[in-house]
Amino acid sequence: MRTLIKGGTVLSPTGGVLADVLVQDEQVAAVTAPGVFDTADTVLDATGKYVLPGGIDAHTHMEMPFGGTFSADTFETGTTAAAWGGTTTIIDFAVQAKGTSLVSTLDKWHEKADGNCAVDYGFHMIVSDVNDATLKEMETCIDSGVTSFKMFMAYPGVFYSTDGEILRAMQKARETGSTIMMHAENGIAIDELVAQALASGKGEPVQHGLTRPSALEGEATSRAITLAQVTGAPLYIVHLSAAEALSAVAEARDSGQHVFAETCPQYLYLSIDDLAKPGFEGAKYVASPPLREKRHQADLWRGLRTNDLSVVSTDHCPFCFKDQKELGRGDFSKIPNGMPGVEHRMDLLHQGVVAGEISLGRWVEACSTTPARMFGLYPRKGVIAPGSDADIVIYDPAARQTLSAETHHMNVDYSAYEGFEITGKVETVLSRGKVVVSPSGFSGGTGHGRFLSREKCQYLN
Numbered sequence: 001m002r003t004l005i006k007g008g009t010v011l012s013p014t015g016g017v018l019a020d021v022l023v024q025d026e027q028v029a030a031v032t033a034p035g036v037f038d039t040a041d042t043v044l045d046a047t048g049k050y051v052l053p054g055g056i057d058a059h060t061h062m063e064m065p066f067g068g069t070f071s072a073d074t075f076e077t078g079t080t081a082a083a084w085g086g087t088t089t090i091i092d093f094a095v096q097a098k099g100t101s102l103v104s105t106l107d108k109w110h111e112k113a114d115g116n117c118a119v120d121y122g123f124h125m126i127v128s129d130v131n132d133a134t135l136k137e138m139e140t141c142i143d144s145g146v147t148s149f150k151m152f153m154a155y156p157g158v159f160y161s162t163d164g165e166i167l168r169a170m171q172k173a174r175e176t177g178s179t180i181m182m183h184a185e186n187g188i189a190i191d192e193l194v195a196q197a198l199a200s201g202k203g204e205p206v207q208h209g210l211t212r213p214s215a216l217e218g219e220a221t222s223r224a225i226t227l228a229q230v231t232g233a234p235l236y237i238v239h240l241s242a243a244e245a246l247s248a249v250a251e252a253r254d255s256g257q258h259v260f261a262e263t264c265p266q267y268l269y270l271s272i273d274d275l276a277k278p279g280f281e282g283a284k285y286v287a288s289p290p291l292r293e294k295r296h297q298a299d300l301w302r303g304l305r306t307n308d309l310s311v312v313s314t315d316h317c318p319f320c321f322k323d324q325k326e327l328g329r330g331d332f333s334k335i336p337n338g339m340p341g342v343e344h345r346m347d348l349l350h351q352g353v354v355a356g357e358i359s360l361g362r363w364v365e366a367c368s369t370t371p372a373r374m375f376g377l378y379p380r381k382g383v384i385a386p387g388s389d390a391d392i393v394i395y396d397p398a399a400r401q402t403l404s405a406e407t408h409h410m411n412v413d414y415s416a417y418e419g420f421e422i423t424g425k426v427e428t429v430l431s432r433g434k435v436v437v438s439p440s441g442f443s444g445g446t447g448h449g450r451f452l453s454r455e456k457c458q459y460l461n
């Protein structure tokens, strides 16, 4: 089965070239000068369009248990929405509950995901119970293709780890060449501020932002970097939102430390003004770290250009406004943390290209190529080259669309980007050679997506 994508501009981190792409079964067979091949079983005309490697969203939470409920997208609905938005790989998080093992956690997440995904998927492991057995099990996880471990300096009593526990896990990461991913917010200090706000009768959503000041993200980021330096572990800061945290990452990188960071579209486009919307509307924007003052956004765009921010992921963790965000009406600390976004990352970052904030090459690099290398999927994913999986997006840079909950495919009753006018639109998506999205609709199927056993980080020399 051969598919020929003709006439498009093929994108990579170095920019675009006019080229044709020949797909044989599940893989890219050739990238040629235009016109070298002219027949195939299927010919897709990409004239005037971009042809880019499928997006890789390295940070999603499908059906994640949180605050007494579950994030609203299942692996089926969430990966289908991802496909619609040009994302052909997700890396989701298996969540170790305290008192349980990493291996049983991984089994559980395979049960949820296997056979239910529309696109390929991998897992990171959230470590919330550090002990001798857990540390030993990190090796089993790595052998099972889970080579990155997320830890939390926030959420005391739930996912939180002490500095000592983090140090021990980092020692294990150093020993095994695996990566520690850090949710860097000072949760101990934050919990005091939250208790004080609630005690003085301040329960509205904006308090979520006011009680999690950016300095406490900066402090935790610096502390995580110091622990990584002491142990020699590679460190990846997740969902970086604050200028102070970015400065700490930039300084560590300039000193040669293996420190990496991602940001998310919500921190580039939304702000604490959204959290402060009247009534309970702000609950739609409650996620941690919180949306920041607008002044942080220019720093984040700069970080994307300088590579101090190497990856854009979504932290997709949707909770419905009507019945889930509602759990925290009157007490912001009970609003489930997280926002929907897996469907819109490619489009939103393309606006950065349109606005001149980042180059076309940087768009592809931050949304596909770097996440592939960061999490051990390259060159199978993240590039259009002979032998790579044919995960390919045909993107129309001139199309116009308006984002809305009315038209999105995520299983959540609101859009954080309602009414956003977007230049550019996904036209066709191939996942391992199969057309899963086209102008005539979704033609994929749950069960098409396969589990990706990952190598270690490919930036460690």
Ligand code: URP
Residues within 6 Å of the ligand: 061, 183, 239, 286, 287, 288, 289, 315, 317, 337, 338, 339
């Ligand atoms: O608010 C968020 N980000 N929810 C998802 C869990 C996490 O911390 O990434």
Ligand code: ZN
Residues within 6 Å of the ligand: 183, 238, 239, 288, 289
């Ligand atoms: Zn987090």
Ligand code: ZN
Residues within 6 Å of the ligand: 250, 253, 254, 306, 308
């Ligand atoms: Zn630098």
Ligand code: ZN
Residues within 6 Å of the ligand: 059, 060, 061, 315, 317
């Ligand atoms: Zn997350």
